[in-house]
Structure formats: structure tokens, C-alpha cells
Amino acid sequence: MFSLYPVICASDVALSRDYYRDLLGMKVVFDSGWFVHLQDPANETVQLGIVAREHDTVPVGYRTAPSGVLVTVEVDDTDAIHTRAVEHGLTIVMPLRSEEFGQRHFMTVDPDGLLVDVVTVIPFSEEQAAFSV
Incomplete structure (x- = not known):
């Protein structure tokens, strides 16, 4: 490949x-x-x-807007990308937050409605670490 x-x-x-x-x-x-x-x-x-x-x-039957899909973009500094998104006036559909499962992220939406999840990997909570392989 x-x-x-x-x-x-x-x-x-x-x-x-x-x-x-x-x-x-x-x-x-x-x-x-x-x-x-x-x-x-x-x-x-x-x-x-x-x-x-x-x-x-693009085949005729597939020219519709996205639905039920999100694109995850892993970055070094989610906070910096979030600041850039706000400065550019982008729609934030999920606020910046840290998750127990090891992500700091926020979601925005592109011009066609595709969810974009901007993520930085952070340490798991102790409870979530037990599920890590």
C-alpha cells in the first residue's frame, strides 16, 4: 500500500x-x-x-451531505487548534474538554456538516487505564 x-x-x-x-x-x-x-x-x-x-x-447516488460520520484529527496541541477555530469564527459543536478515556478534544463542523473531532492524547484516568491493552 x-x-x-x-x-x-x-x-x-x-x-x-x-x-x-x-x-x-x-x-x-x-x-x-x-x-x-x-x-x-x-x-x-x-x-x-x-x-x-x-x-x-462521484457516483450520482452518493452526492449527498455527510451523515453519521466524524473525522478525528490527532494533533499535538488541541488547545491551540481550538483557539484558532474560535478566532476564525468556526462553529464549535462540542466544547473543549478532557475525557477519562485519554483525550482532550473538541468538535467543530465543516461547511458541509461533517463533524471534525480535534484530539490530543492525554493520560487515561485510573479507572479507564484498567481497560487499556
């Missing part, structure tokens, strides 16, 4: 491109207008594609 990365469908590719670039600091490595390829500048294996929902490469 050479790579595995998500490609999300967007109603407005430029709007989604800017959302992920601004939220996560990703760089645009390709932009044809109907398709955008983003990469993390510090780790080129972290990639995201965005395709126009109505483009011919």
Missing part, C-alpha cells in the same frame, strides 16, 4: 479548502477547482482530498 487518505465531497470546494487549511494549517499541494489535495507541512503522509460533490467522478 502506498497511501490511505480520506477524500470528502464538498458543495463548495474552495470554502472547504479554506476551512481545513485555516483550522489545521494544512498546505494546498494541488487545486484544480473541482479537486483539492491538502497535506500537513510537517508530515506529508497526513493528507486530505476534497472533491466537488457534483463532479462526474
